[in-house]
Amino acid sequence: MTSFQSTIGDEEGIAEELAEGQREISIAEFFEKNKHMLGFDSGARGLVTAVKEAVDNALDATEEAGVLPDIYIEIEEVGDYYRLVIEDNGPGITKEQLPKVFGKLLYGSRFHAREQSRGQQGIGISAAVLYSQLTSGQPAKITSRPKGQSRAQYFELIIDTDTNEPEIKADEETTWDRPHGTRIELEMEANMRARQQLHDYVKHTAVVNPHARLELREPGLDEPLKFERATDELPAETEEIRPHPHGVELGALIKMLEATESYSVSGFLQEEFTRVGKKTADSVIDNFRDVYYGRELAWSPPRAHDDRDVAAAVADAVANKGKAATTAFAEGVAETVAGNDRLSRSELAAIVGNVAENVEGDTGKTFGGTVRENAVDAAWRAITGVDADGDAAGAADDGDGDDAESPLVADAYALVDDATSTRKDDAAVRAMAEALARRFANLDGEAFRIARDDLERLVADAANFVAEQRDATFGETARENVVEAFWSRARTVPDDPPKVKSIAGDRDAAADLLEAMRTTDILAPPTDCLAPITAELVEAGLRKEYDADFYAAATRDAEVHGGDPFIVEAGIAYGGEIPAEGSVELLRFANRVPLVYQRGACATTDVIKSIGWRNYGLDQPGGSGLPNGPAVISIHVASTNVPFTSESKDALANVPAIEDEIELAVREAARELKSYLNKRRSMQQRREKQDVLGKILPEMADKVSEVTGRSRPDIDGALARIMNNVSVEREVDGETVTLVVENHSDVNEQLEITDIVSAEPTDLSDGTVVDMDGEWFVQWKPEVPSGDERELTYAVDGEADFEVSVGGVETEKLTVNA
Numbered sequence: 001m002t003s004f005q006s007t008i009g010d011e012e013g014i015a016e017e018l019a020e021g022q023r024e025i026s027i028a029e030f031f032e033k034n035k036h037m038l039g040f041d042s043g044a045r046g047l048v049t050a051v052k053e054a055v056d057n058a059l060d061a062t063e064e065a066g067v068l069p070d071i072y073i074e075i076e077e078v079g080d081y082y083r084l085v086i087e088d089n090g091p092g093i094t095k096e097q098l099p100k101v102f103g104k105l106l107y108g109s110r111f112h113a114r115e116q117s118r119g120q121q122g123i124g125i126s127a128a129v130l131y132s133q134l135t136s137g138q139p140a141k142i143t144s145r146p147k148g149q150s151r152a153q154y155f156e157l158i159i160d161t162d163t164n165e166p167e168i169k170a171d172e173e174t175t176w177d178r179p180h181g182t183r184i185e186l187e188m189e190a191n192m193r194a195r196q197q198l199h200d201y202v203k204h205t206a207v208v209n210p211h212a213r214l215e216l217r218e219p220g221l222d223e224p225l226k227f228e229r230a231t232d233e234l235p236a237e238t239e240e241i242r243p244h245p246h247g248v249e250l251g252a253l254i255k256m257l258e259a260t261e262s263y264s265v266s267g268f269l270q271e272e273f274t275r276v277g278k279k280t281a282d283s284v285i286d287n288f289r290d291v292y293y294g295r296e297l298a299w300s301p302p303r304a305h306d307d308r309d310v311a312a313a314v315a316d317a318v319a320n321k322g323k324a325a326t327t328a329f330a331e332g333v334a335e336t337v338a339g340n341d342r343l344s345r346s347e348l349a350a351i352v353g354n355v356a357e358n359v360e361g362d363t364g365k366t367f368g369g370t371v372r373e374n375a376v377d378a379a380w381r382a383i384t385g386v387d388a389d390g391d392a393a394g395a396a397d398d399g400d401g402d403d404a405e406s407p408l409v410a411d412a413y414a415l416v417d418d419a420t421s422t423r424k425d426d427a428a429v430r431a432m433a434e435a436l437a438r439r440f441a442n443l444d445g446e447a448f449r450i451a452r453d454d455l456e457r458l459v460a461d462a463a464n465f466v467a468e469q470r471d472a473t474f475g476e477t478a479r480e481n482v483v484e485a486f487w488s489r490a491r492t493v494p495d496d497p498p499k500v501k502s503i504a505g506d507r508d509a510a511a512d513l514l515e516a517m518r519t520t521d522i523l524a525p526p527t528d529c530l531a532p533i534t535a536e537l538v539e540a541g542l543r544k545e546y547d548a549d550f551y552a553a554a555t556r557d558a559e560v561h562g563g564d565p566f567i568v569e570a571g572i573a574y575g576g577e578i579p580a581e582g583s584v585e586l587l588r589f590a591n592r593v594p595l596v597y598q599r600g601a602c603a604t605t606d607v608i609k610s611i612g613w614r615n616y617g618l619d620q621p622g623g624s625g626l627p628n629g630p631a632v633i634s635i636h637v638a639s640t641n642v643p644f645t646s647e648s649k650d651a652l653a654n655v656p657a658i659e660d661e662i663e664l665a666v667r668e669a670a671r672e673l674k675s676y677l678n679k680r681r682s683m684q685q686r687r688e689k690q691d692v693l694g695k696i697l698p699e700m701a702d703k704v705s706e707v708t709g710r711s712r713p714d715i716d717g718a719l720a721r722i723m724n725n726v727s728v729e730r731e732v733d734g735e736t737v738t739l740v741v742e743n744h745s746d747v748n749e750q751l752e753i754t755d756i757v758s759a760e761p762t763d764l765s766d767g768t769v770v771d772m773d774g775e776w777f778v779q780w781k782p783e784v785p786s787g788d789e790r791e792l793t794y795a796v797d798g799e800a801d802f803e804v805s806v807g808g809v810e811t812e813k814l815t816v817n818a
């Protein structure tokens with residue numbers, strides 16, 4: 001132990017001394033010291049991060065304003081420093097907002113909005129300003145011309161790190177040739193060692209933002225890198241949404257309960273959450289009642305042969321109402337009770353209430369509150385056998401002389417017997433029923449209200465008791481079945497839920513409400529807050545940047561995580577010019593932003609590594625890890641709140657719901673890759689076989705003729721027959737030209753045959769002919785059934801050259817002799 005720690009208790013006034021050293025830390029000071037958290041850990045990386053923050057903002061702003069983005073990036077060496085300029089044609093920023101946007105950390109328009117955007121935290125561009133002023137001592141220089149204004153505003157500013165407020169160094173009006181937009185100029189200590197990452201960022205941004213035009217000028221490039229737009233269509237506009245009930249955390253729910261203007265739980269749910277209407281709110285409230293109040297166990301009323309006499313019990317409990325009214329009331333209750341399969345106490349109370357109203361109407365006698373309550377007590381005792389002292393009559397010989405068979409035992413016996421396997425012996429089932437009935441009778445109040453977890457505990461306790469007493473075990477499954485048997489027959493209570501304000505002040509009640517929200521089936525959140533790239537454009541983006549043989553893409557349906565909807569998309573490009581050596585290239589995107597750093601710490605990488613790629617035809621040494629081969633895999637996660645591992649937004653956190661969707665999306669695309677590779681392999685084998693046959697067949701024909709002494713057998717068509725190919729053969733007889741098409745395969749083929757002829761064809765059997773400058777294109781689209789043949793004919797006058805081409809069937813399955 002250090003001497004300081006060992007003496008700390010002896011010194012007087014140490015707390016006061018330490019207190020003098022305590023001081024608030026501004027967020028700007030914090031990030032000044034922790035630049036790495038925001039992606040500014042080195043000069044190389046700092047430059048890439050600054051570009052990324054500014055370009056992401058430019059894309060967000062232009063899209064929000066409905067403008068096709070036109071973004072200019074320039075990096076220039078100025079002495080020992082680098083100057084970074086980024087210009088956009090967005091809506092611009094007002095004079096009032098501009099200093100805070102660039103001169104204050106945690107200031108932005110997106111943090112509170114549940115809508116897909118690249119920016120989330122309100123920290124990115126001000127962090128770039130902070131990094132620039134720290135390393136170069138220069139202020140940020142910003143020009144912005146809001147849409148519709150004739151002049152632009154020019155600011156020079158730095159962030160005052162003590163206060164996290166902008167300190168304006170220059171503020172003047174200026175002119176700017178762009179009609180609207182923003183220009184940012186930052187000077188910083190930097191280097192171009194991360195050029196590759198910078199280019200990857202810009203190139204991949206172009207891949208997922210085909211509607212954007214980007215231009216990059218930098219010291220190492222003679223010509224600027226230009227990415228023209230591939231579409232004039234902006235991504236679908238997104239709408240802000242409220243949180244989804246399946247995703248909020250307890251703390252957030254309590255905050256919402258405190259802040260809401262709604263008075264009732266139903267109003268609160270419908271007002272504050274997406275996808276909750278009256279019906280869904282009612283279901284949530286029913287589930288809430290079940291956890292908060294517990295359910296009421298329901299019991300079987302007496303049957304005809306039963307000696308429990310509900311009518312007599314009710315009649316006994318009523319005084320001074322006259323015989324006729326009393327009988328009508330008692331029998332009315334007994335009859336209605338008997339008409340029910342099972343009853344809870346609240347249901348009995350409702351029956352008594354209804355019958356009382358009817359009898360009051362018929363007889364003119366009043367059956368007030370006390371009479372009704374007495375009647376309920378009496379009828380309930382008759383049904384359940386529970387005494388006023390709380391003992392279930394006869395549940396056990398507990399010394400109070402009521403040891404006749406309890407109705408609860410008989411009822412419980414039937415349920416336990418039903419819920420357990422037939423192997424349980426009768427005595428064990430009876431003992432369990434008795435043990436349960438005793439415990440139910442001891443519940444607080446006569447209504448047998450119990451929450452599901454308490455019911456589970458009660459059943460476990462009864463099962464343990466039976467195991468000790470009788471050596472009869474009720475295992476896990478039997479217990480669960482017994483719980484389910486009672487719970488599914490128990491009734492949700494009719495009590496109103498507490499008001500919003502009292503739930504807000506009661507953590508347990510709020511936790512019960514949260515549980516109810518999570519267990520209620522609720523429609524997935526609307527997805528108009530998201531703008532996925534779409535499978536079609538994911539594939540188009542890959543096609544644009546990678547020259548491959550095969551492409552596939554998949555877009556999943558929206559799912560929810562933490563109240564925020566998300567959509568995962570995946571794409572695969574394979575073969576062609578993609579390098580075959582080493583592992584595949586993984587492109588990661590979040591809300592259309594390429595993730596450049598921390599690949600190894602990203603959930604997307606973990607998922608790709610966990611997939612068994614050998615099943616999909618890719619090489620994967622050791623059966624796990626990144627697969628090898630000429631492939632690019634791209635993954636895009638779009639969400640109203642992407643869970644990143646840190647503020648620098650480099651990698652996705654390991655959220656199981658998102659990882660599951662990533663896996664499903666990738667597998668969907670990988671299945672297409674697998675069938676492509678399988679087909680390619682079988683075509684390869686077919687080609688090899690045909691090559692061998694092509695050599696052997698003529699040799700065999702020669703040999704046969706030599707051995708038999710007969711003329712050489714005709715091998716035309718033999719190859720096609722052996723290979724089950726489609727064969728196209730030309731026969732010319734005088735003026736008549738015939739193409740004989742034979743289908744030796746086992747499927748019907750739809751072909752497209754074009755014969756290019758140097759003389760004008762006439763008398764076509766069918767098909768069409770087009771004159772192309774002295775050449776005639778004769779075209780047929782015959783369907784040739786498996787094992788069948790077609791003859792396509794026409795006539796030419798005199799000599800002619802022919803050239804046939806056949807479409808609709810792979811070349812490996814085709815033998816052309818024409």
Ligand SMILES: Nc1ncnc2c1ncn2[C@@H]1O[C@H](COP(=O)(O)OP(=O)(O)OP(=O)(O)O)[C@@H](O)[C@H]1O
Nearest residue numbers: 057061101108109110119120121122123124125182
């Ligand atoms: N080029 C721009 N044109 C218009 N508005 C902009 C531009 N750049 C930034 N803004 C506004 O400034 C705000 C702050 O930007 P900043 O980069 O600090 O945070 P963000 O983009 O919201 O989130 P993040 O920290 O996740 O990047 C944005 O929310 C946006 O409203």
